[in-house]
């Protein structure tokens with residue numbers, strides 16, 4: 001187990017080239033311990049999503065050090081990034097489920113990534129996860145027939161089914177009403193904690209901030225740390 | 238590894254059949270794709286079937302001859318323009334020890350008058366000595382005896398109806414008389430030969446009657462000489478000897494060589510092969526366009542989903558595999574209806590034209606291969622769209 005799930009040092013990022021080149025991240029420092037739940041807030045356009053895509057190995061790092069689950073991503077090959085993504089669960093603003101697959105099959109797309117498990121074991125795991133998110137009765141429904149909250153819960157089950165050690169979530173409650181949003185986020189936090197999975201979640205929703213071990217605020221591509229949030233035991237140690 | 242273990246491993250390695258689900262959960266798109274592929278397949282089956290059928294039909298009569306070797310004039314180009322050569326050459330061939338028997342045959346297209354409508358139409362007439370063997374089918378011999386009387390012909394009951402209701406009248410006991418080249422003939426019997434490309438109908442007659450119908454034929458000239466060899470004789474060796482023995486005003490062919498001679502004419506000296514191959518190629522192109530359209534829009538519609546899978550850690554090759562499998566499935570399921578419809582249409586064509594069009598393995602495999610290439614090429618092109626799936630853009 002690496003000492004840190006995420007370790008960013010001096011991470012900067014630019015979009016565009018030449019005259020339209022714009023700096024979006026300006027020397028970001030951030031550490032997230034294994035199992036820690038960190039919430040990232042900040043005004044629109046400050047670079048939160050960009051940060052998430054860099055940590056999620058979806059984008060090439062330009063400047064700075066990005067160590068995720070002990071793997072340095074600056075200069076990492078496409079293959080390394082691809083492999084690392086299997087250990088990172090991602091939950092998107094939209095649910096991004098495969099429309100042609102049932103809830104169970106969608107979750108199984110996640111557990112299919114696990115090496116060395118037979119078909120039956122993977123399918124049983126998928127069902128297990130759907131039960132864990134409270135959708136044991138909706139196994140064979142298509143995303144089309146599920147409510148927004150249910151879809152987002154399927155997405156959570158799918159992300160967790162691949163046994164990630166880091167979960168990235170970008171405004172997972174944006175498409176949900178506040179009560180459903182609260183439920184979904186609580187579920188996410190509980191399951192991640194049970195798995196010992198670190199969470200970095202971007203949110204604008206002030207009602208869910210209390211689930212965090214630590215709050216981080218971003219403004220203009222810079223992190224303003226030191227928010228009064230309870231320290232996670234892993235960091236204290 | 239035992240088959241059982243192997244099956245178990247296969248089952249263990251099973252994945253969600255994404256390609257199958259992508260296709261089947263969009264029935265309309267699937268139907269369009271399958272209709273397009275089937276249409277292309279049917280077009281290819283028809284065009285290639287017609288082509289092969291026509292080439293095959295050009296030798297309906299050729300196949301019937303009771304001969305191991307055939308003499309023709311080098312000036313003959315096809316069944317519709319057979320030139321004469323001296324009958325003596327055939328008799329000379331008898332000198333070869335391997336030759337068992339010969340049959341001189343007169344061969345020409347004559348104008349037959351429809352006894353009902355009085356219109357005339359070109360018919361293939363063969364003249365031979367009624368006692369000589371002509372066809373391998375033994376049913377001809379007793380009927381051939383009827384030709385010893387002058388002015389009698391045996392009419393092919395499979396001739397096209399445009400020659401008149403000859404067979405019907407004859408069977409009902411009527412005396413059927415007609416005119417050939419202005420001379421009166423009487424139908425002495427019916428034979429079943431089959432139409433060919435160059436001839437819509439056939440009739441057989443004695444050499445004597447034939448020469449009467451065509452008085453301008455040079456004496457002692459025939460168009461085809463049939464040679465039968467002793468049992469066990471080597472045809473290739475016999476051909477070599479005959480070529481040395483006979484002057485070059487005759488060509489010596491095997492029976493198969495005679496068949497090839499006719500087919501080669503239609504294949505090379507006419508545009509039939511080209512036209513039908515072009516038709517098949519059109520089907521291929523149309524199919525390609527449809528399958529490409531369907532797969533391309535399918536990939537485009539699911540681009541965010543493909544990007545999500547990439548973000549989850551699925552490798553690009555495995556996603557390309559999904560598109561490839563979609564192409565494979567389309568090929569398989571588009572081919573089946575095309576094959577079935579092809580069978581049906583062949584039966585229809587056989588009924589309507591008496592062309593010997595039938596499904597054969599070579600053509601079935603050819604069309605399947607073309608459909609497969611069509612689908613896989615389209616899938617390969619549609620895959621390029623997948624390169625646009627950027628997992629960084631889905632957050």
Ligand SMILES: Nc1ncnc2c1ncn2[C@@H]1O[C@H](COP(=O)(O)OP(=O)(O)OP(=O)(O)O)[C@@H](O)[C@H]1O
Pocket residue numbers: 015016024042043044045046047048049050051
């Ligand atoms: N692919 C891109 N190309 C160019 N500019 C981009 C791209 N993605 C984002 N940007 C710009 O970079 C800045 C930061 O974007 P980002 O999406 O990271 O912000 P955010 O904090 O997630 O905002 P929001 O809260 O609205 O989602 C924005 O000004 C945005 O317009």
Ligand SMILES: [Mg+2]
Pocket residue numbers: 048049050170632
């Ligand atoms: Mg954002």
